[in-house]
Amino acid sequence: MSDPLALRAGAETLAAPLPPLLAEAEHLAAAVLLGEHGRRRAGLGDTFWQYRPAMDHDETRAIDWRRSARSDTTFVQDKEWQIAQSVMVWADGAASMDFASRKDLPTKATRARTLALAAAILMSRAGERVGLAWPELAPRRGEAQVARMAALLAEAGEGEYGVPETRSAPAHSRALFLSDFLGPPEPVEEALGRAADREVRGALVMVLDPAEEAFPFDGRTIFESMGGTIRHETLKAGDLRGRYLERLAERKDRMTVLGRVTGWQVLVHHTDQSAASALLWIYNALERRR
Template sequence: MLPPLLAAARQLAATVQLGAHGRRQAGLGDEFWQYRPATAGDEARAIDWRRSGRADAHFVREREWQAAQSVHLWVDDARSMEFTGDEGRPTKADRARLLALALGVLLIRAGERVGMADPEIPPRAGEVQLVRLATRFTADAGEADYGAPVGRALLPQSRAVFISDFLGDPAAVEAALTQASDRGVTGALLQVLDPVEEAFPYQGRTIFESMTGGLMHETRKAGDLRGRYLERLAERKAQLQTLAQRTGWQYHCHHTGDPAPGALLWLYHAMERMA
């Protein structure tokens, strides 16, 4: 049985009418790029048996065109992403996973290879890969309050998409993008926020608590905090925008109260501009 998330992602992808998209990077061919350790799901024919014979593990040959066509996804699974300010709206996590998987549907249909930013699910093409991604995205949330991008498995010269609320430590995001940029990886940052996080509509006595319960702040005059909060949120957005520009990435903020197709279209075009 296919995960319901995959059906929803395919439906969302179908609402976005786009032209043909393919590998357009000039000068990239079928030359050898690098070896990587084989992972579960790699076909036997993809394994380089000569290289594997010199070690205790199996290795796969990555080729230059494969790196150029590869897109890595990182979707924040921290507990902060489970927030919604209204039961009628999706959580930030639900929207982020839907957008990431719908983007995967569009890219794989266009001949791209899509995987995660960690080594467990390397970029591959085909419908089976979509099932792997959907299974990952329906796993339980992590234990941390805020997430940090993972980029240790990014292929050189590939592309990447990081989706998060980016409300955690900005130094972790800067480190991940700097590392990616050093490897020639370009990509997109999609910040997903709930409308309540933008508006800060709180007044009077209010208790602010993180999704894990590990962080808590009580105030009798929540309204007095609004100006400072909005200022710091604007600073965080500007910081992400500047970081993206400096590393050759793109940045966009999406709200869970807005229609999902607009954010998906932005993501797809962002990948197209980097192809």
């Protein structure tokens, strides 16, 4: 049998990130101040949305006679669309995400996980079912589901660069993928292509450290990937800046085109920018009707 002390120590180490992550995500979700909401378009539901003139296809029982009596037009009530929807989340936990250029900045992984969990909290409170694309967690509603997501999001991923998993996303669902998307682009494009084939739509958030955007390096510099698989030493780092920024712009353009082709929204977010603004963008992107 396993050593109980070692097992407990391992469990405590694994659980340590959970309260801060969950607390930060809760705080971020509260800062957006969206609260409970309807779908703000006509459909099945119990909550009144708006009056509109009756049309030929409306049933007689749908007419609001009290409102209609106040004018020469016959009115019906539209209800808010309140059918629960599945939202799948993936936050890249691969080695490349474990980077922060300054001590006062979160790592890309920390920001991605916080945004992912905060978005899940908002969507869950809005009545949606939320789950994880990887590690796989079937979509459900409620606080217990958010707690399970926090536990899984706190686990580190594998490999140098992450690739979103789309096979577990239900057809016609929504999805949120957060990563630096700096690895080989082909696997990401294949994953989004498979998702698009099943009418899965959503939001891609490219999380970058400000140093990755500005390339503030000069002179002798050793560049090494977070996973240690790539290493490059140069005496004139400044000479690489132009080529690097060109390649980065090409990658961002490629992500934008990928989103346009597959029907996903794309955001480039830096870890020194407002997390609340990014969360609001995510929420609106997931709410956008296709």
